[in-house]
Amino acid sequence: QLQLQESGPGLVKPSETLSLTCTVSGGSMSSSDYYWGWVRQPPGKGLEWIGSIYYIGNTYYNPSLKSRVTISVDTSKNQFSLKVNSVTAADTAVYYCARHEIEGTLAGFDVWGQGTMVTVSS
Amino acid sequence: QSVLTQPPSASGTPGQRVTISCSGSSSNIGTYYVYWYRQLPGTAPKLLIYRNNQRPSGVPDRFSGSKSGTSASLAISGLRSEDEADYYCAAWDDSPSGHYVFGTGTKVTVL
Numbered sequence: 640q641l642q643l644q645e646s647g648p649g650l651v652k653p654s655e656t657l658s659l660t661c662t663v664s665g666g667s668m669s670s671s672d673y674y675w676g677w678v679r680q681p682p683g684k685g686l687e688w689i690g691s692i693y694y695i696g697n698t699y700y701n702p703s704l705k706s707r708v709t710i711s712v713d714t715s716k717n718q719f720s721l722k723v724n725s726v727t728a729a730d731t732a733v734y735y736c737a738r739h740e741i742e743g744t745l746a747g748f749d750v751w752g753q754g755t756m757v758t759v760s761s
Numbered sequence: 762q763s764v765l766t767q768p769p770s771a772s773g774t775p776g777q778r779v780t781i782s783c784s785g786s787s788s789n790i791g792t793y794y795v796y797w798y799r800q801l802p803g804t805a806p807k808l809l810i811y812r813n814n815q816r817p818s819g820v821p822d823r824f825s826g827s828k829s830g831t832s833a834s835l836a837i838s839g840l841r842s843e844d845e846a847d848y849y850c851a852a853w854d855d856s857p858s859g860h861y862v863f864g865t866g867t868k869v870t871v872l
Contacts, residue, residue, distance in 0.1 A: 676861075678806075685763065685866040686798075686806065686849055701860055735805055742812070744853035745861050747796040749817065751805040 641666040643736050643752035651730075651759050657723040661736030661752060662716075669694045669714050674739035676748065677710065677721045679732040687732075691739045692719055699745060726759045733757075764789060765850055765864035772870040773840045781867045783833045783850035789862060793853040795833040797826055798863075800847045809848070810835060837869070845871045 647659035661675070668675060676691030690700040692710045700708055704723070712719040723730055733756050737748040766784045773779040783795065797810035808817055810826035813833065825836045833852075837844055850864035 678863075685847075686800075686851075686863040688851075688861040688863060691861070699859060699861070702858060737805075739861075740811070742794065744793060744855075744859065746794065746853075747808045747811040747851070748798070748806070749808050749811075751807070754805050 641738065641750050643738065643750060645734060645736050645752045645755040647755065647757070649756055649758060651726055651757060652761050653727055653759055654725055657721070657726050657730060657757055657759070659721045659734055659736075659755065659757070660718050661720070662718050663738075664717070667714075668712065668717050668719065672741060674699070674741060674745055675712065675719045676737055676739040676745075678735045678737060678748070679730075680735070680754075681729075681732040689721065689723075689734075691745055728759050731757065731759045763865045764854060764862055765852065767848075767850060767864040767867045769865070770868045770870065772872055773837075774872045775840055775842065777840045778836060778838045779840055779844075779869060780837075781835045781848055781850075781869070783835070783864050785831050785833075785852060785854075786856075787831060788856035789831075789852040789854040790828065790833055791831040792855065795826065795828050796851045797824075797835045798849045798851065800849065801843075802846070806849065840871055842871050845869060 674691040677689040738750040740746040798806040800806040813828040
């Protein structure tokens with residue numbers, strides 16, 4: 640079955656760039672039925688949608704993060720990636736990648752990765 | 762700061778029915794489908810309800826969703842100890858530009 644796995648550094652210094660990759664296995668990303676997204680959760684807090692990307696590169700971003708976030712896709716590797724610039728301690732969180740269904744607009748996240756903890760600290 | 766507001770907590774004894782509310786506006790719940798997720802401690806969220814009231818395969822019929830106007834609700838009947846988790850609503854929001862938004866989350870405690 641479809642599986643998603645996040646990977647990347649667990650520690651990032653303030654003002655630097657956070658970079659994560661999500662590898663999709665058990666299926667192809669090149670489907671017209673799904674977007675692929677990132678969600679984060681600071682310790683002890685709620686879920687925050689970061690953004691989502693279509694297999695041909697169309698993107699939607701959270702307006703509050705848009706100026707610092709870039710999501711890209713590499714269908715040849717069945718991967719999509721997240722970059723967050725100029726990070727601060729407020730970006731410390733568990734980062735999840737997930738598959739986003741489409742129903743006119745972005746719908747439910749039906750498959751999730753296990754999540755990866757990223758700490759911003761010097 | 763989420764635009765979908767949920768009560769921070771809800772509780773019940775085993776077998777009881779618990780209801781969680783999710784309050785939004787015309788730019789999100791009032792126009793688009795509502796989704797509900799359950800997050801057990803230390804795990805990734807799981808989709809519980811889609812299209813306001815539909816259950817993915819494998820989700821027990823103890824879980825039901827509804828929507829009226831700019832608010833939605835998730836009901837858990839026959840509460841069980843394993844239902845102790847965080848629950849989040851979510852929806853598409855078209856203001857000021859299209860984006861996805863999660864609710865503030867509700868911690869359900871089984872007494």
